[in-house]
Amino acid sequence: MSQIKAPVEPFRIKTVERIKMTSRRERENILQEAGYNVFNIPAEKVFIDLLTDSGTSAMSDNQWSGLMIGDESYAGAKNFFRLEATVKNIFCFKHVIPTHQGRAAERILFETLVRKGDYVPNNIHFDTTRANVEVRGAKAVDLVIDEGYDPDSEHPFKGNMDVDRLKKFIEKKGAKKIPLVMMTITNNSGGGQPVSVKNIKEVSQICKQHKIPLFFDACRFAENAYFVKKREKGYEKKSVLEIAQEIFSYGQGATMSAKKDALVNIGGFVTVDDDQLAEKLKNLLILSEGFPTYGGLAGRDLEAIARGLEEVLEEDYLEYRISQVAYLGKLLDKAGIPIFKPVGGHAVYLLADRFLPHIPRHQYPGWALTVALYREAGIRAVEIGGVMFAQKDRKTGKEVFPKLELVRLAIPRRVYTNAHLEYVAEAIIELYKNREKIKGLRIVRESPHLRHFTVKMEEV
Numbered sequence: 001m002s003q004i005k006a007p008v009e010p011f012r013i014k015t016v017e018r019i020k021m022t023s024r025r026e027r028e029n030i031l032q033e034a035g036y037n038v039f040n041i042p043a044e045k046v047f048i049d050l051l052t053d054s055g056t057s058a059m060s061d062n063q064w065s066g067l068m069i070g071d072e073s074y075a076g077a078k079n080f081f082r083l084e085a086t087v088k089n090i091f092c093f094k095h096v097i098p099t100h101q102g103r104a105a106e107r108i109l110f111e112t113l114v115r116k117g118d119y120v121p122n123n124i125h126f127d128t129t130r131a132n133v134e135v136r137g138a139k140a141v142d143l144v145i146d147e148g149y150d151p152d153s154e155h156p157f158k159g160n161m162d163v164d165r166l167k168k169f170i171e172k173k174g175a176k177k178i179p180l181v182m183m184t185i186t187n188n189s190g191g192g193q194p195v196s197v198k199n200i201k202e203v204s205q206i207c208k209q210h211k212i213p214l215f216f217d218a219c220r221f222a223e224n225a226y227f228v229k230k231r232e233k234g235y236e237k238k239s240v241l242e243i244a245q246e247i248f249s250y251g252q253g254a255t256m257s258a259k260k261d262a263l264v265n266i267g268g269f270v271t272v273d274d275d276q277l278a279e280k281l282k283n284l285l286i287l288s289e290g291f292p293t294y295g296g297l298a299g300r301d302l303e304a305i306a307r308g309l310e311e312v313l314e315e316d317y318l319e320y321r322i323s324q325v326a327y328l329g330k331l332l333d334k335a336g337i338p339i340f341k342p343v344g345g346h347a348v349y350l351l352a353d354r355f356l357p358h359i360p361r362h363q364y365p366g367w368a369l370t371v372a373l374y375r376e377a378g379i380r381a382v383e384i385g386g387v388m389f390a391q392k393d394r395k396t397g398k399e400v401f402p403k404l405e406l407v408r409l410a411i412p413r414r415v416y417t418n419a420h421l422e423y424v425a426e427a428i429i430e431l432y433k434n435r436e437k438i439k440g441l442r443i444v445r446e447s448p449h450l451r452h453f454t455v456k457m458e459e460v
C-alpha cells in the first residue's frame, strides 16, 4: 500500500471525538436486533461511519467562532446579509432564500413551478428531488449520458446530460409541459460524477431556445468546479470560484443543501434571478419554514454556512478532499476490488454484484455487503441497489432490479484521517478474500415506500 501516496491534510486537529471499537460478538447481537439493517444501528456502535457525507462535515475553528456572533433577531439578522452577500458572490443570482435543508428548497421551488402532468428532466434526480417532483403529479426524467451507468467507462464527465436525448425529449413532450430543466452537480445518484462546463453551456442553449429555465441542484458545486479545473481544457488557470461563477451564469437559479459543500451540519437555500418567482417562493417559505431572512435556521447557522461556503472554495481544501476520496479508491482498485470508475467527488462505490457473484440479485448482494462490513469491521456503508431501488411488477409482484448493485462508502468532509481510510481499505480487502463466506438475505418485513430505511431482514 505504501506506494500509493496519501494526501496531506491542510488542517490540524483541535478537538477530537472519541470513537470506540466494539467486539465482533457485540456487533453480531446488534445486527440481529437491527434486523440486519445498518440504518437501525446506534451511531455510537459504529467505528467508521460512511453512511453519508450529508451533514457529517467537521466545522472549522472559523465556523465555530462564527456561531458566537449569531444575531438571533427574528427579522433582518446581520448573519442573513452576510450569507446573502456570500451566496450572491458565488451563485450570482439576485435573490437568496434560506431553508432548513436542501429538500425544503426543492419543495418550495417545485410547488411553485411544477404542475400535474409536467416533466422535469435532470441528469439523474436525487431521491428527494425525484420525490418532490412526483408528489406534484409530474414525472422526473433522467437523461444522463450512457457512460454514466457504465462502471468501467473512464469518461471524465460521467455526470453530463445527454444533449441529443434532451433535445428530442423537449420536442416530443413540448416546452409547455417542461417548467424547468435541472442539472445535479456533481451527480450524486450517478456516483458523484462531475458535469463539464461545455455540457452545461449546451444544455443552457437548448433551454434558452425553448424558453425553459435551467436550475442547478448545486449541493456539491465546489467539488464539481474543482473537477472542471483539473479535467476540462481551458480551465486549468481559472480559480474554482471563477469556474463556479461561470457555471451558474448559464442558469436561472439553484437549490442547495448546505449539509454538503457549505461544510455545516444543517441548512440550505434556494437562489433565483426572477423577482416574481422569488416573491412566490418567499410566500411559501413563510407558511412552513419561517421568515425570509432566516428560513427555519438560527442566525448562527446562517453565519456558519456563509463561512463554510468561503472555505469550501479554498483550493488546498478541494485538492485534499478530492484526493482523499481518490486515495481510498486507489487502495481498493490496486487490490483488485471491483469499484465504480473513475472515483467521484464524495464517495467510493463498490460493485457488489461483482464482489459477491455467488449471491443472486433477489438475495441482495449489496445489502449483504453492508452487513458483512459492519460485522467484520464496524464500518457502516449504504446499499444503493436492489433493496433501495427495485420496482415491483404490478401484475406479478416480482421485483425488477436496478442496473447497478452498489455499496456507497461516502466520505464525510474533514472528519476521518488517511489512517482511517487505510483501515477501511484493509477491511474490505480482507472481506474480499473471504467473500464466499458472505451470505445473502431475505426480507422479513418491509414498508411500501422507501423500504430500505425500515426493512427487516434475515440471512439465508
Ligand SMILES: *Cc1c(COP(=O)(O)O)cnc(C)c1O
Pocket: 054, 101, 102, 103, 104, 126, 128, 129, 184, 188, 217, 219, 256, 257, 258, 259, 260, 267, 268
Ligand atoms: C442531499 C441532497 C439533496 C437534499 O438535501 P437535504 O439537505 O438532504 O434535504 C438534494 N440533492 C442532492 C444532489 C443531494 O445530494
